[in-house]
Amino acid sequence: MKSLILxxxxxxxxxxxxxxxxxKSVEFYAVNTPLKLHTGFGFISRFKTAKIxxxxxxxxxxxxxxxxxxxxxxxxxxxxxxxxxxxxxxxGEKVSMSSITYQQLTR
Amino acid sequence: MQQNITQAIVDWAEGNSQSQENLYVLIYxxxxxxxSKQRLKVADKFGQSSxxxxxxxxxxxxxxxxxxxxxxxxxxxxxxxxxxxxxxxxIHNILVDQARxxxxxxxxxxxxxxxxxxxxxxxxxxxxxxxxxxxxxxxxQMEAEYPRQAQSMQLKYFGxxxxxxxxxxxxxxxxxxxxxxxxxxxxxxxxxSS
Numbered sequence: 071m072k073s074l075i076l077x078x079x080x081x082x083x084x085x086x087x088x089x090x091x092x093x094k095s096v097e098f099y100a101v102n103t104p105l106k107l108h109t110g111f112g113f114i115s116r117f118k119t120a121k122i123x124x125x126x127x128x129x130x131x132x133x134x135x136x137x138x139x140x141x142x143x144x145x146x147x148x149x150x151x152x153x154x155x156x157x158x159x160x161x162g163e164k165v166s167m168s169s170i171t172y173q174q175l176t177r
Numbered sequence: 178m179q180q181n182i183t184q185a186i187v188d189w190a191e192g193n194s195q196s197q198e199n200l201y202v203l204i205y206x207x208x209x210x211x212x213s214k215q216r217l218k219v220a221d222k223f224g225q226s227s228x229x230x231x232x233x234x235x236x237x238x239x240x241x242x243x244x245x246x247x248x249x250x251x252x253x254x255x256x257x258x259x260x261x262x263x264x265x266x267x268i269h270n271i272l273v274d275q276a277r278x279x280x281x282x283x284x285x286x287x288x289x290x291x292x293x294x295x296x297x298x299x300x301x302x303x304x305x306x307x308x309x310x311x312x313x314x315x316x317x318q319m320e321a322e323y324p325r326q327a328q329s330m331q332l333k334y335f336g337x338x339x340x341x342x343x344x345x346x347x348x349x350x351x352x353x354x355x356x357x358x359x360x361x362x363x364x365x366x367x368x369x370s371s
Contacts, residue, residue: 080236152240154205166206172199175187175202175203
């Protein structure tokens with residue numbers, strides 16, 4: 071099942087991220103071709119960079135929180151967070167970012 | 178949340194890799210709420226058009242704050258107090274700077290393209306711009322003369338913190354924080370009306 075995780079506008083581009091709960095992958099749309107980020111069924115943190123224009127690249131990050139079924143999907147520009155959303159990996163349901171603790175990020 | 182942030186700042190200061198991203202993730206929601214609130218406040222006061230161009234969304238403001246934090250390399254805040262003050266001030270500055278820039282651009286455009294521009298409309302722009310400059314200057318002056326009261330004010334109005342949180346951060350009693358805020362408010366009112 072495909073669910074919308076986050077969407078935003080940046081420098082005139084509409085950026086959208088979907089989560090596929092079956093394959094546990096992220097699909098990122100900015101211009102025509104979507105970028106697919108496989109996460110090893112939700113176990114592996116990784117990122118890919120999408121080149122949007124000559125001077126704009128967006129990094130799509132998937133960060134799995136250790137020992138939790140929660141992951142954070144982040145869009146970054148030059149390494150700096152543009153937008154972030156935490157999700158429940160199995161269902162793709164959104165999780166409030168304010169509920170994430172430092173222990174979850176570090177342990 | 179506050180303990181989490183303190184720990185994240187300590188780790189960042191110690192140079193732990195990834196601690197900066199951890200801090201960003203922890204403050205993400207807080208920053209978005211703060212940025213959105215400040216954006217509405219500035220739009221209310223100076224008009225929606227004043228912040229429409231570059232800083233046109235909460236996402237953009239939060240991104241700008243992160244860039245500013247990134248550039249600071251964690252040097253300025255050894256603990257939570259400095260961190261919160263820095264974040265609050267940054268959001269306010271981003272918005273007011275933008276509003277100021279836009280007002281100046283509009284004024285410039287009018288001066289160069291419309292010879293017969295009405296006195297009233299050009300006066301409106303300069304008055305708005307002047308108000309912002311006055312507020313910025315008054316805050317700076319208060320910071321020099323009454324630093325604690327100025328910090329309380331920044332934490333409350335730009336940082337969106339409660340009186341209890343301000344008293345914790347500044348290590349003062351709740352009633353002192355309340356008195357500081359009342360003082361700062363009337364001091365600014367007096368300064369801006371004179």
